[in-house]
Amino acid sequence: MDKRSVLLKGNLRQYVMVIALIVVIIFFQILTGGVLLKPLNISNLISQNAYILVLAIGMLLCILTGGNVDLSVGSVAGFVGAISAIMMLKMNIPVLPTVIVSLLIGFLIGCWQGFWIAYVGVPAFIATLAGMLIFRGLTLVVLQGTSLAPLPDGYTFMASGFIPDFTGAGKLNILSIFLGIIASVLYVLREVNNRRNKKKYGFETSSSQAFIAQIVAIVAVINAFTISLASYKGIPMVLVVVIVLILIYSFITTKTIPGRHIYAYGGNMKAAQLSGVNTKKVMFWVYANMGLLAALAGVIFTGRLNSATPKSGQNFEMDAIAACFIGGASTSGGVGTVVGAMVGGLLMGVLNNGMSIMGISIDWQQAIKGFVLLAAVAFDVYSKSKSK
Structure with a gap:
């Protein structure tokens, strides 16, 4: 096998997803008559998908630990957005302290769920499913079924400012x-x-x-x-936030010991334990980090919407999970990159945006995204079977 074949095989997932993204962009650019890549639409595309990209970064780390996911991120994002709106509009707390407290709340929620998963031994699926129900219910409680708007300009700047x-x-x-x-x-x-x-x-x-x-x-x-x-x-300011997160988490996952421990955990948990990796600590901090990023996504989404609503965050977890798997993360863990998750998120975003411009109904959009996710996971399974 020559050098080119080795390189291609080692990066097959990344190459395929990047090529797929390019093909989808060209496809919708043609079908929308050039609207897709107009400056205004590109800016809207970034703003519409930024919170999903933020969630995808955290979700990737969860998936790397062995295919685990966090089903609560949408509910946590909605809950944090509601709390931040209450703090500013009803308690008259300034924007900066509100954002800091909101992020802290998300981090503590992540620590809470990480404790049950890592130290009590509750399966991640069950613990985060419980979290999804708990924080969806709490969002309805604190908002009392009503929306809070409009929000201060300083708060919305990160999501919709330039x-x-x-x-x-x-x-x-x-x-x-x-x-x-x-x-x-x-x-x-x-x-x-x-x-x-x-x-x-x-x-x-x-x-x-x-x-x-x-x-x-x-x-x-x-x-x-x-x-x-x-x-x-x-x-857009939110693009700066996403780029900074990509750089930070790419560095963590590729250049630091905690990042290597996450991959080692997902690759073979028993071997990682025998090598001295504190697997409980790894799992705890992965979910604590997911809570922090879910809170950030909640602040971004609430700021973009300029309103805190009882239904904020619904299905966010599905889009984040899909972005990771479409971007090359393995269903069994230990394989995946931050950049790959971003490519998957952009692919989903372009699909959503392109189909919306064409007037395709939400029902068909959901169905098409489901087929794309199925194809991505099937490709992962196929590529693994061929490598054995």
Whole structure:
């Protein structure tokens, strides 16, 4: 087997999902008459799916521990959004303390569920199912069946605001273009450094031609994306939040000992225990982290909606789980990446957005997303059977 075949086989899931995302984008760009990739729609696409991407990051870590999921994240997000609205509108608490307390509440909820799962031994499915029922009920209790709106501008800024252009150049947001150039330079430096390190330690690398082609393609996508945003209102604040989370959690999962422990747990729990991994601690912190990110998603969604409603968060967990599996996470755990989960989330977002533009009903949208999820998991099972 040559070098190219080894590289392709090792990254098959990622390649297939990226290609699928590109195909779906081109497909809907044609069918919608070019509406999909208009600057306004791209900005809306980011805002509409940011909270799902945030949840997908946390859900990925849960799935890595052995295919476990958190069914409570939608209810937790709705509950935290309701609490934050009550704090601001009924208790007159300023925005910043409200956001901090909201995130803390989500973290404590995650610790609560992590305790039952890791130290009591309640299966994650049951513990989080109970959490889904508990916090859905509490959301209805605290809101008393009514919605709270409108919310302060400072609260909604993170979900629906844009980074201001300090250059004052007019219609085109120069700051967005500048940030795109910086991102391109950082990406090139990172890839060159990674390639150099792989060669240094004798790992397989792609050919120079393939490497250069990849660099050129990604840089072109980054700058086309930022130029498109620059022609509307610039870079959404929520995009910055998502990018920061991607960078942080990519680093944690690939460069730190806790990240390696999560993968080791999912790969073989008994072997991880014999190697000295505190598996209970790993499971506890994975679900504590999920609670924190669920709270952040709740703040983002409530801010975007500019209202706290009793039904906020419904089915969020399903979209997050689907994003992870579509993005290449294994149903048995131990396999998956943050970037892959983001690709899966974007694929789901493009499907939703494209079908909505075309006027396809919600019923058919749900059915089509179900078929996509089934195909992704079937591909995972097939690829495993072929590798044995």
